[in-house]
Structure formats: C-alpha cells, structure tokens
Amino acid sequence: MTAAGTSPTYDYCVLGGGIVGVATAYEILRREPGSTLVLLEKSGALATHQTGHNSGVIHSGIYYEPGSLKAELCRRGAQWTKDFAAAQGIPYEVCGKLLVATDSAEYRRLLALHERSVSNAVEVELLDAAELRRREPRVTGVGALFVPGTGIIDFTKVVVALADSARQAGAEVVLDAEITALTETTGTVTAAGPAGSWTARKLVVCAGLQADRMARLAGLPTDFRIVPFRGEYYQLPPERKDLVRTLIYPVPDPSLPFLGVHLSPTIDGTLTVGPNAVLGLAREGYRKGSVNLRDAREVLGYRGLHRVARNHVRTGARELRNSLFKRGYLAECRRYCPELTLADLRPREAGIRAQAVLRDGTLVHDFMIERTARMVHVLNAPSPAATSAMPIAAHIVDLLHT
Known part of the structure; x- marks a missing residue:
C-alpha cells in the first residue's frame, strides 16, 4: 500500500474500494495503460461494506425495467463476472434460481415477470406446481419461474483479483483515507482528509453508503438522500445445507426495490x-x-x-x-x-x-450517475451493482471521455 500524504498530480483518482470503485480503477488502466491512478478507501481494507455483505448472487437481470441501466448492465455483467472468475480461478457456480409463486396473485405477477424476461433477453422457464415439486421437493408453490443463468460467487474475491490486476497496471491503493473535502478547479480535482490530500486531473466517486455526502462535498445539487x-x-445449520439445490426467491413486490426473503446457497457451502x-x-x-x-x-x-x-x-x-x-x-x-x-x-x-x-419520497430504482467537468459520481448503485460492476465501470470511463 502507498503511504498516505500529499502526492503529485495523478491522471485519475477513484474514491471507494468497493467492487464498483475497484472495477473502475481496473477499467481505466486497461484502456489507458501507463496512466497514473490512485484509489482511496476510507476503511482499513477493500470491500468492507456493501460488497462484502451481500448474498453473493450473480444476478441475471430478469426484474429490471427494459431499457434501464440495470437491465442492460446486469445482463452484460453476469457474463463478465463468470468469465473473469473462470480466468482468475475464482470459485463460482451457476446453480440457477427459482422464483416461487405461492398464490394466484403472485402467479399473475410471475407471468408479468416472464414477459419482462423476454424483453430483457434473459433465458427463463415457466414451471407448474408439479414440476416445481419435482425439482425442489421441499419447496411449495403454485408455479415458478426458473432462471438457469443465475449463479453464486464470493464478490470479495473478485475485488481482490481486480485490485491486484490494477496494482500490476500501476494503480496506487491507499487505505484509511477518509475524504472530508473535494475541490474542483478548471484543471484538477483535489480530495483531502485527515490522512492527506490527492490531486488528479479527473476523479470518480464510488462511495456507496456515503454517496450523497460526497456529492454535497463536491457541490453537486443533491435532491436525494442515501x-x-x-x-x-x-x-x-450445516445438516440443512442440502435443503435446496437452487436459489429460491419469492415473487417480488413491484412497488418496492427489495426482492424479499430468499433461500440462498453460498459458494462456501452454507445456506x-x-x-x-x-x-x-x-x-x-x-x-x-x-x-x-x-x-x-x-x-x-x-x-x-x-x-x-x-x-x-x-x-x-x-x-x-x-x-x-x-x-x-x-x-x-x-x-x-x-x-x-x-x-x-x-x-x-x-x-x-x-x-x-x-425528496418527494420516490425510491430510485435504477443506477444513478452524475458528472461535472472533471468528476463522475455514482449516486445510486444498489443490487445488482456487484454483478454489474464491470459494465458500470465501462459506462463511467465512457463518461470520463465525453
């Protein structure tokens, strides 16, 4: 790790050591080898917050509004995640997912999801109650939607591999680097905090739970709150880990951004x-x-x-x-x-x-990204951001150059 303190001007500075921030650093240096880049993370390790506390699901993109960033980036990100894991030797499994309807109202919502999956080009299979019971004898429902491409992985291992690759390409990674001030001029942006200050020609903020605060530090109009x-x-318990073979999800309520309580096998063998x-x-x-x-x-x-x-x-x-x-x-x-x-x-x-x-009470469903002349801020990146991290990073880098 690079020692914290005052530093020369970098080409790029990335704030945030979760999967979106680290993927962005990786993508910048992949496209622009030889660029100077520093990644700042306020915690003592990478992937300590949302990335390190999720359920480890490689999502398929079935739920999201056709044409939205979520729908497009999730579908592309799922394939990238599997390809990257295979190339890096990171364990993953494509176990599939069953969305289970337990009554007629849920079944009607399930049929709507089936139509949406076609719009989003996601492979699915509609099952009746008998076929559901045959595939998962301990699961009860009136029908289900099977999504064969859904998988499981440890996203922290993905972050470690991305960070190692970024370092090999020249990235500096500074931990314990809390930022309390952002100053943009006509030529540079400076990020400063108790541990020091860092100046770059362009800056990307992937601050997750602190995204609104970083936006306010930068002077962005923020008509939202995290x-x-x-x-x-x-x-x-371990003796119950074979209860199901696939991920088991309820049919989500379309009025909420949450997917409900589900049974999730994990890549480490727990349920x-x-x-x-x-x-x-x-x-x-x-x-x-x-x-x-x-x-x-x-x-x-x-x-x-x-x-x-x-x-x-x-x-x-x-x-x-x-x-x-x-x-x-x-x-x-x-x-x-x-x-x-x-x-x-x-x-x-x-x-x-x-x-x-x-401010009007709207829950923001899609990814939300804003920019200034020299900054790009990721303001909202909930699930499936881990699955979509590399396409999000590619979108961010595109914005840096337009």
Missing part, C-alpha cells in the same frame, strides 16, 4: 435465509441495534423518508415485526419452504443497502 436499509440474514429490509440508524453499523447519531438525525429528519413511510406503512410494520420477532421472519420463509423451524434460523451478519430516496 437511506440505509438493514438486510438481516440467518444461516441454516442462508434473508434478507429482510428495515430502516438502519447507522450507515455502517452491522450489529443489530447499531445507532450513529449523525446518521440517525439525517435519516429520521429527511422529508423524503417520511413520505416513503406513509406510502408503505404496512410493509414497514411487517419488516420491523419480522426483525424483532423471529417467528414473523420464519413465517415469510415457510410460505415456500414449510419445513423450516425456528431452530433452523441461526444468526448471520447483516448487510446494509444504500438506497437513494428523492
């Missing part, structure tokens, strides 16, 4: 259940009950969140209940996997989703 939603997981979605009072507090006073004040005082809460009172109450009482969480899982018991739900570390919310 609202942290905790995704709480459970892990099944997880989750996540739910409850308001977080600490952007980077992963333990249950974590509160950061600054974060709590900002989110609870935000008018946009008040409007979200009014629009989703029942959903919010249900998610909170399921967070406080394990039986409620279990009931969500047993709708499609009725043999699960309370004893099966063992604690696992939570994740925190950075969700951009507009």
Whole structure:
C-alpha cells in the first residue's frame, strides 16, 4: 500500500474500494495503460461494506425495467463476472434460481415477470406446481419461474483479483483515507482528509453508503438522500445445507426495490435465509441495534423518508415485526419452504443497502450517475451493482471521455 500524504498530480483518482470503485480503477488502466491512478478507501481494507455483505448472487437481470441501466448492465455483467472468475480461478457456480409463486396473485405477477424476461433477453422457464415439486421437493408453490443463468460467487474475491490486476497496471491503493473535502478547479480535482490530500486531473466517486455526502462535498445539487436499509440474514445449520439445490426467491413486490426473503446457497457451502429490509440508524453499523447519531438525525429528519413511510406503512410494520420477532421472519420463509423451524434460523451478519430516496419520497430504482467537468459520481448503485460492476465501470470511463 502507498503511504498516505500529499502526492503529485495523478491522471485519475477513484474514491471507494468497493467492487464498483475497484472495477473502475481496473477499467481505466486497461484502456489507458501507463496512466497514473490512485484509489482511496476510507476503511482499513477493500470491500468492507456493501460488497462484502451481500448474498453473493450473480444476478441475471430478469426484474429490471427494459431499457434501464440495470437491465442492460446486469445482463452484460453476469457474463463478465463468470468469465473473469473462470480466468482468475475464482470459485463460482451457476446453480440457477427459482422464483416461487405461492398464490394466484403472485402467479399473475410471475407471468408479468416472464414477459419482462423476454424483453430483457434473459433465458427463463415457466414451471407448474408439479414440476416445481419435482425439482425442489421441499419447496411449495403454485408455479415458478426458473432462471438457469443465475449463479453464486464470493464478490470479495473478485475485488481482490481486480485490485491486484490494477496494482500490476500501476494503480496506487491507499487505505484509511477518509475524504472530508473535494475541490474542483478548471484543471484538477483535489480530495483531502485527515490522512492527506490527492490531486488528479479527473476523479470518480464510488462511495456507496456515503454517496450523497460526497456529492454535497463536491457541490453537486443533491435532491436525494442515501437511506440505509438493514438486510438481516440467518444461516441454516450445516445438516440443512442440502435443503435446496437452487436459489429460491419469492415473487417480488413491484412497488418496492427489495426482492424479499430468499433461500440462498453460498459458494462456501452454507445456506442462508434473508434478507429482510428495515430502516438502519447507522450507515455502517452491522450489529443489530447499531445507532450513529449523525446518521440517525439525517435519516429520521429527511422529508423524503417520511413520505416513503406513509406510502408503505404496512410493509414497514411487517419488516420491523419480522426483525424483532423471529417467528414473523420464519413465517415469510415457510410460505415456500414449510419445513423450516425456528431452530433452523441461526444468526448471520447483516448487510446494509444504500438506497437513494428523492425528496418527494420516490425510491430510485435504477443506477444513478452524475458528472461535472472533471468528476463522475455514482449516486445510486444498489443490487445488482456487484454483478454489474464491470459494465458500470465501462459506462463511467465512457463518461470520463465525453
């Protein structure tokens, strides 16, 4: 690692050591070998936040609005992730995913998803109840949509491999480099903080949970706020890891950006259940009950969140209940996997989703990227950002040159 401190002017500076930031550094140097680049991460390691706390799913792009950045970049990113993992020797598995409808209303939404999958050029197979039971005997539903291309991976290993490649291409990586000031002039941008300052001709901000704060430091108009939603997981005991062979998802509610509680085999051989979605009072507090006073004040005082809460009172109450009482969480899982018991739900570390919310209460569903003359800011990059990281990086680099 490069020692922190005042440095010469770089061609590029990237803020954020999650998968999108590291992929961007990699892509810049792939396109422009010999360029000077510094990547700054405020934590003591790379991939410590959203990248290191997700479910490790290589998404297929079935859910997203046709023509949206999510739909296009996810589909391209899924193939890139598999190709990169194979080339780097990173373990992954294409296990497929079943979206399970448990009643007639969900089945109608499932049929709409089937139509969307055709628009998004995603391979799927519509199953009836009998075929669902044949493929997954422990799963119950009136029908399902099978997505054969969905896979599982450890995205932290992808970040490590990308960072190693970027370093070999000349990137400097500085950890423990919190940024508290961004200054853009006609020729350069300077990022400064307690550990030092770094000046570059162009700067990319991939700050995830801190994206809105970095935008405000840069003077961007920010008609949004990052609202942290905790995704709480459970892990099944080892003797239950073969309960299902594929990823098992409920049919998502189209009014929400969350996919619901699902059963997820992981690449390390465990089987997880989750996540739910409850308001977080600490952007980077992963333990249950974590509160950061600054974060709590900002989110609870935000008018946009008040409007979200009014629009989703029942959903919010249900998610909170399921967070406080394990039986409620279990009931969500047993709708499609009725043999699960309370004893099966063992604690696992939570994740925190950075969700951009507009002042009018709109939840931003798509990726959101803004730029100035010398900066590109990734303002909203929730799931499937890990799957889509390299196409997002390519899109960012395109913006740097237009």
